[in-house]
Amino acid sequence: MTASQNPNQNHLLSALPTTEYERLAPHLELVSMRLGETLYEPGTEMRHVYFPTTAIVSLLYILESGSSAEIAGVGNEGILGISLFMGGDTTPSSAVVQTAGYGYRLPAKILKDEFNHGGLMQRLLLRYTQALITHMFQNAACYRHHSVEQQLCRWLLLTLDRMPSNELVMTQELIANALGVRREGITEAAGALQRAGIIRYRRGHISVLERSGLEATSCECYFVVRKELERLLSDIRYRQNSVATPIAEAAC
Amino acid sequence: MTASQNPNQNHLLSALPTTEYERLAPHLELVSMRLGETLYEPGTEMRHVYFPTTAIVSLLYILESGSSAEIAGVGNEGILGISLFMGGDTTPSSAVVQTAGYGYRLPAKILKDEFNHGGLMQRLLLRYTQALITHMFQNAACYRHHSVEQQLCRWLLLTLDRMPSNELVMTQELIANALGVRREGITEAAGALQRAGIIRYRRGHISVLERSGLEATSCECYFVVRKELERLLSDIRYRQNSVATPIAEAAC
DNA sequence: ACGCCAATGTTCGATACCGAACAGACAGGT
DNA sequence: ACCTGTCTGTTCGGTATCGAACATTGGCGT
Numbered sequence: 405m406t407a408s409q410n411p412n413q414n415h416l417l418s419a420l421p422t423t424e425y426e427r428l429a430p431h432l433e434l435v436s437m438r439l440g441e442t443l444y445e446p447g448t449e450m451r452h453v454y455f456p457t458t459a460i461v462s463l464l465y466i467l468e469s470g471s472s473a474e475i476a477g478v479g480n481e482g483i484l485g486i487s488l489f490m491g492g493d494t495t496p497s498s499a500v501v502q503t504a505g506y507g508y509r510l511p512a513k514i515l516k517d518e519f520n521h522g523g524l525m526q527r528l529l530l531r532y533t534q535a536l537i538t539h540m541f542q543n544a545a546c547y548r549h550h551s552v553e554q555q556l557c558r559w560l561l562l563t564l565d566r567m568p569s570n571e572l573v574m575t576q577e578l579i580a581n582a583l584g585v586r587r588e589g590i591t592e593a594a595g596a597l598q599r600a601g602i603i604r605y606r607r608g609h610i611s612v613l614e615r616s617g618l619e620a621t622s623c624e625c626y627f628v629v630r631k632e633l634e635r636l637l638s639d640i641r642y643r644q645n646s647v648a649t650p651i652a653e654a655a656c
Numbered sequence: 657m658t659a660s661q662n663p664n665q666n667h668l669l670s671a672l673p674t675t676e677y678e679r680l681a682p683h684l685e686l687v688s689m690r691l692g693e694t695l696y697e698p699g700t701e702m703r704h705v706y707f708p709t710t711a712i713v714s715l716l717y718i719l720e721s722g723s724s725a726e727i728a729g730v731g732n733e734g735i736l737g738i739s740l741f742m743g744g745d746t747t748p749s750s751a752v753v754q755t756a757g758y759g760y761r762l763p764a765k766i767l768k769d770e771f772n773h774g775g776l777m778q779r780l781l782l783r784y785t786q787a788l789i790t791h792m793f794q795n796a797a798c799y800r801h802h803s804v805e806q807q808l809c810r811w812l813l814l815t816l817d818r819m820p821s822n823e824l825v826m827t828q829e830l831i832a833n834a835l836g837v838r839r840e841g842i843t844e845a846a847g848a849l850q851r852a853g854i855i856r857y858r859r860g861h862i863s864v865l866e867r868s869g870l871e872a873t874s875c876e877c878y879f880v881v882r883k884e885l886e887r888l889l890s891d892i893r894y895r896q897n898s899v900a901t902p903i904a905e906a907a908c
Numbered sequence: 909a910c911g912c913c914a915a916t917g918t919t920c921g922a923t924a925c926c927g928a929a930c931a932g933a934c935a936g937g938t
Numbered sequence: 939a940c941c942t943g944t945c946t947g948t949t950c951g952g953t954a955t956c957g958a959a960c961a962t963t964g965g966c967g968t
Contacts, residue, residue, distance in 0.1 A: 465797040468876050473797040490786035491779060492888055496880065497793055522774060527743060534742035537789065541749055544796035545717040545725040548836040551924075575945065584800040586926065591946060607934055607945055624720050628748065636744055803954075827915065838956065843916060859915055859964055 409434055411508050413457035415481045415637070416528055424523050432508045437461070439573070443484060443499040450494060452509040453485035459505030460566050462582055464498045473547065473584035474559075476539040477502065479566035481637065486533050488512050489519040489526075502582065503563065503573065535636045542625045550623040552585050553593040557622035559583060560603070560612065562629065570612040597621070661686055663760050664895075665709035667733045668780055671892040676775050684760040689713070691825070695736060695751040702746060704761040705737035711757030712818050714834055716750045725799065725836035726811075728791040729754065731818035733889065738785050740764050741771040741778075754834065755815065755825065780892065787888045794877045802875040804837050805845040809874035811835060812855070812864065814881065822864040849873070 411432050412418040417425065437443070437459040444450060446466070454461070456479055463475045463484075475497060478484055487495045518525045546555055559582065563572055576594060580587040594610075597603045602617035603610055612618065619626070663684050664670040669677065689695070689711040696702060698718070706713070708731055715727040715736075727749060730736050739747045770777050798807055811834065815824055828846060832839040846862075849855045854869035855862055864870065871878070 463793075465793050467797055467801055469801065471801050473800045475793050475796055486789075487786060489782070490789075491783040492786040496790050496884060530741070531743040533785075534739060534744040537738075537742075537792070538748050540789070540792050540796060541715075541717050541727050544727055544792060544799055545719055545836070547796055547799045548725045549719055549721065549723050577945075584797070587946085588927090588948085589925070591948085595947080605946095632748060829915075839916085840918085840957090841955070843918085847917080857916095 409457060409506050411455065411457070413480055414455040414508065416483055416532060417455055417508070419528055421524055424518065424525055428510060428514065428518060431510055431514045435507055435509050437501045437505055437507055439501055439504040441501045443501065444495060445498055446496045447494055450485050450488055451512055453483055453488055453512065453515045454507050454509045455483055456480050456507040457505065459501055459507050460503035460563060462500050462502040464500050464582070465496070466498055471584060472581050474582040475543060476536055477562060481633065482532055482536065483529065485512070486529070486536065489516060489529055490533070502578065503567070531636050535633050538632045539629050542629050546623060546625040547584065550625065552583065552589045553596060553621060554623040555583050556590065556593045556597070557618045558626040560610070561618050561622055561626045564612055564615070565630070570615070572610040573608060574610060575608050661709060661758050663707065663709070665732055666707040666760065667889070667892065668735055668784060669707055669760070670895060671780055672895070673776055674895060676770065676777055677895065680762060680766065680770060683762055683766045687759055687761050689753045689757055689759055691753055691756040693753045695753065696747060697750055698748050699746055702737050702740055703764055705735055705740055705764065705767045706759050706761045707735055708732050708759040709757065711753055711759050712755035712815060714752050714754040716752050716834070717748070718750055723836060724833050726834040727795060728788055729814060733885065734784055734788065735781065737764070738781070738788065740767060741781055742785070754830065755819070783888050787885050790884045791881050794881050798875060798877040799836065802877065804835065804841045805848060805873060806875040807835050808842065808845045808849070809870045810878040812862070813870050813874055813878045816864055816867070817882070822867070824862040824864070825860060826862060827860050
């Protein structure tokens with residue numbers, strides 16, 4: 405598994421021109437991300453940025469009461485640690501691994517220097533941040549107006565898009581934390597989806613049987629986020645020698 | 657009123673070094689912003705960025721169903737149109753004037769050029785965007801977990817901080833749209849606050865009698881947003897010759 | 909001073925979600 | 939093969955918010 409890992413599985417890295425990529429490459433370090441692991445805690449110094457390849461990470465906001473809400477998810481299309489180049493140095497959110505996998509990390513200073521270099525890297529990072537903001541917009545509105553079942557469908561679809569198969573490894577409790585609802589709410593919504601033949605699950609594993617069913621039950625938010633992500637990142641060209649392909653083909 | 661307007665009432669503009677400011681100044685155009693006016697609509701081309709001075713503008717996300725949610729508010733501490741320098745050219749959100757007042761606008765191209773110049777303007781804008789992201793984080797979590805009354809207090813406080821007096825000009829309907837709840841919900845929450853002697857209102861006007869009461873009833877979200885805004889923008893220095901002061905003194 | 913319309917107040921039942929508590933069932937370790 | 943802990947299923951009442959309908963009031967224009 406580790407042997408098959410390659411920085412170019414991350415879309416941002418694979419989009420860099422060779423000269424820029426080669427400035428970063430010596431400093432990229434492969435890291436394994438385990439389910440539930442915390443990459444950033446609010447207020448602490450951020451030493452690295454992370455480029456997920458096969459892992460998916462949630463930006464979680466945790467309130468004083470202990471309840472939480474996912475602000476956005478980051479997969480191989482993005483980067484964790486945008487505050488570093490935006491100029492904040494810390495974030496008020498936690499970053500928690502939602503699907504185990506791999507990613508590459510880069511020391512904060514290296515990234516900042518490359519960003520300030522002003523090349524394509526800067527443009528890419530800003531573009532991606534813009535996409536992330538859209539994602540956050542939509543999530544906030546979704547929290548306000550859509551049902552738990554709709555939100556579950558949205559969330560499953562977004563996660564599914566980043567997975568190589570139609571099988572998600574994930575407990576209901578984790579999903580409940582991400583969506584900021586009770587675990588029972590997920591049990592119920594997931595039960596309804598299973599009875600409808602759309603998904604099938606067993607302890608910690610969810611298989612999506614009928615993707616179109618999820619799409620039909622989901623709210624508009626999934627489509628908006630997906631479309632905007634495509635629009636903003638569509639003009640990214642991959643390097644000729646990069647092996648970047650949709651993760652579904654790159655993994656395994 | 658118009659005569660007293662000055663671009664330096666906007667904190668971002670007032671923080672620019674003289675050379676950078678003078679490149680922009682000839683292109684700044686004073687605009688009056690009327691209550692309810694729409695500055696941006698989703699998907700349309702953004703021709704200008706806006707620097708509010710006395711006006712306050714909501715970034716509203718409007719769903720297919722017609723219901724809405726405020727993602728963040730922008731006053732004289734910020735700028736409208738961040739997508740322009742982030743690289744998106746359009747936003748998925750609407751910008752609606754929430755408190756009438758004035759602001760300055762700048763053609764998109766001028767701003768982009770200045771941003772790409774890479775000086776302090778770039779750093780300021782990125783810093784501000786980071787603060788805005790925090791605001792959005794907190795809003796999303798707040799939507800999920802806090803009561804309408806708590807959210808109303810948070811919202812009133814954030815608006816109050818940008819006003820020269822303790823009087824807000826604003827209907828309950830507008831607030832309901834901003835918070836994404838029914839108008840009746842606001843009527844009820846505002847009624848409770850009035851009975852507690854914290855606010856007093858009459859058609860379209862809200863007077864805050866006891867600010868501490870709002871703070872006590874508000875959720876943590878107000879304080880987090882405020883503190884983060886101060887942290888991120890605290891090292892901004894005003895030009896010596898700029899008249900920028902807290903808006904409470906600058907207005908009138 | 910009047911009339912009109914927008915803004916506010918109030919009610920009703922319906923419903924989605926919460927909070928807590930507990931029962932069952934699967935999986936992995938020993 | 940058992941035991942254990944985690945994950946899932948199910949129940950209950952309680953509550954905040956919704957959705958719709960209607961009454962009332964205040965302020966503005968004429």
